[in-house]
Amino acid sequence: MNDPWLMLIVSCSVFVIGLLGVIFRKNLLIVLMSIELMLNAVNLSFVTFSKIHHVLDGQISVLFVMTVAAAESAVGLGLVISLFRTLKTADSDQIQMLRD
């Protein structure tokens, strides 16, 4: 790849697709998957900029972001299971316990 700037177009597109997924979908599992998409897009731009600037700190950041993403999805899926046992649904519109 002699022009890493093309990678940024892919990264931005995937980020916006993930954002639209978070906005559109109400199924909590798919919302979590869209968050993973956004984190991956950010990782790609980290690696791209680290190649452009000839530094390795971007790739180190990707390691940390991956750890945070793993922790986030573990806790998030635990919350989804807990909610599903209480409400019998994975629809984010049905979560209105504070209103009642």
Place this chain on the structure above:
Amino acid sequence: MDWSFLAFIIFSTIAILGSLMVILQKTPVSSAFSLVLVFFSFSGLYALLGAHFIAALQILVYTGAIMVLFVFVIMLLGQDEKTTDLKDSSLLFKGIATLGGFGFLSILLQAALTSKDTTGKGIYTEEKIAEMGGNLKAISEVLFRDYIFHFELVSFLVLAAVVATVALAKRKNSQQGEIS
């Protein structure tokens, strides 16, 4: 024909189409498998950028660990029926959100592509990394020399996540239905 450019075209097309499929599929299982496709193509893009360690880690951590977690949760919840939540929201809302997404995309691209002039170049050029013994050796040297404190801090984060997950799982077994 530049082979790496051809590989870039293939991987990026799979990545973008796969992520569109993630948010447009009706069942969570098909979304999860589209996400696996996206993760594999991202791994290929990392390898094209010369980040071989990150490419291996992408497959190990994302497709190996996180996606298995997702598929297990889908299996536990029995979420294999088709959802209709994409059709529920009104057309006006969807149009406004898509337009806003495209506007945000253009702003992001503008910001990313106009930052071309880079002063302050780092020392880790491709020749330097090859001289140091490859991407993995260079990364581990930076990680364990400059970022060792952050590395230790991340281990505390993982510990906290483990404790939180166990707390969430245990609470349901002992006091059924008292989360609300």
